[in-house]
Amino acid sequence: MDILDKLIKFAQISGSINVQCKLQDSWYIRHERQTCHGIVHIVSQGEGYLHIDGMVNAIKLKANDVVFLPHSLGHTLTHQPNYKGPSKINIISNGAFTLKQCGGESPDFSLFCANFTYDKQSELFNNLPEVILLNLQDAALKPLLDILQREADDYQAGSANIINALLSVLLTLLIRTYLQQDNAQLNGLLNGLRDKRLYNVISNIIAKPEQGWKIETLCHIANLSKAQLIRLFNRQLGVSPYNFVNHIRLQKAAELLKHSQQSVLSIALNCGFQSESNFGKAFKKYYQLTPGQYRKK
Known part of the structure; x- marks a missing residue:
């Protein structure tokens, strides 16, 4: 994909x-x-x-x-x-x-x-x-x-x-x-994708959000310093690299909760979270629902 x-x-x-x-x-x-x-x-x-x-x-x-x-x-x-x-x-x-x-x-x-x-x-x-x-x-x-x-x-x-x-x-x-339009008005992630320095970073995160992404790895992909990468993410996407990775992991998890039979623990681990408890707290903060509540609604 x-x-x-x-x-x-x-x-x-x-x-x-x-x-x-x-x-x-x-x-x-x-x-x-x-x-x-x-x-x-x-x-x-x-x-x-x-x-x-x-x-x-x-x-x-x-x-x-x-x-x-x-x-x-x-x-x-x-x-x-x-x-x-x-x-x-x-x-x-x-x-x-x-x-x-x-x-x-x-x-x-x-x-x-x-x-x-x-x-x-x-x-x-x-x-x-x-x-x-x-x-x-x-x-x-x-x-x-x-x-x-x-x-x-x-x-x-x-x-x-x-x-x-x-x-x-x-x-x-x-x-x-x-x-594809030159005058497209975009925000957040879509705006970030137009920046050649961020395109490969964003592409890699979306392709494999579960991977243990470290800031050093992302800096290497973008060929930028840590300060430059953080500043660019905040300016183009409005979030830090860490928060962006977390958001994509949670969106992948939400899709799996709705469209798979995997357990909550399995989804948590497959989306890059260290434990079901850690995943549950992050998910509720992001969606205002527990993973179980989200799956049922």
């Missing part, structure tokens, strides 16, 4: 691209902010407006635009920039999708929506910006819309499995596409 693969695994993403909106005439759809929750809107037809909470001006959307809200920032979709609603939205089941419909059978504006959750300590999602705007002109993204449209227009056996599987592909491509 590469860095992005690992971070997506640690994020423990769950959700689906299971909502389709077909909207005509005057329409207004509101989404409230939720914790550890993200939303993606993929515009398949027409034009509309996106109102982001806290932003003065509405954003005009058109076919093939993608709105990626990693933290599900509160927002409204409308047919006109100043329309305040409300409008009657009919919600019905349509094969593998939940269909939100307003107006007649010939929509002016159509989109697919993905809703997903992730681990609250995810280094990946917590360090992405509030709003990411992309376009399906990217060669890798366009086929996803074609598949979604085909499954929505012609429901067949296995459609739900197909669209559920597409979520991971969609998020991976969106994040990869955004990270």
Whole structure:
């Protein structure tokens, strides 16, 4: 696995691209902010407006635009920039999708929506910006819309499995596409990865967080002095090297608690902790839950 693969695994993403909106005439759809929750809107037809909470001006959307809200920032979709609603939205089941419909059978504006959750300590999602705007002109993204449209227009056996599987592909491509942009606004770990002096250090820690990382080893990898490495970590990631290693170990442990049958002791040792007691204290401080409570929730 590469860095992005690992971070997506640690994020423990769950959700689906299971909502389709077909909207005509005057329409207004509101989404409230939720914790550890993200939303993606993929515009398949027409034009509309996106109102982001806290932003003065509405954003005009058109076919093939993608709105990626990693933290599900509160927002409204409308047919006109100043329309305040409300409008009657009919919600019905349509094969593998939940269909939100307003107006007649010939929509002016159509989109697919993905809703997903992730681990609250995810280094990946917590360090992405509030709003990411992309376009399906990217060669890798366009086929996803074609598949979604085909499954929505012609429901067949296995459609739900197909669209559920597409979520991971969609998020991976969106994040990869955004990270490749020169003007990407990144924080924490993602910002640190852009620093050539830190890239190999971060890559090695994420690949094997359980290894007994010593500051001298990390300094050797980065070809920096101890003072330089600590200063660079604090400036680019906002944490010390020691705390970063600990955070990645705990995120790996959280993923194993949810997705493996290993005992708490086994997970603790496999993630680089010296004892179950030491692991339990660190985990509770980080997640505000004991490992057992986290596994059950």
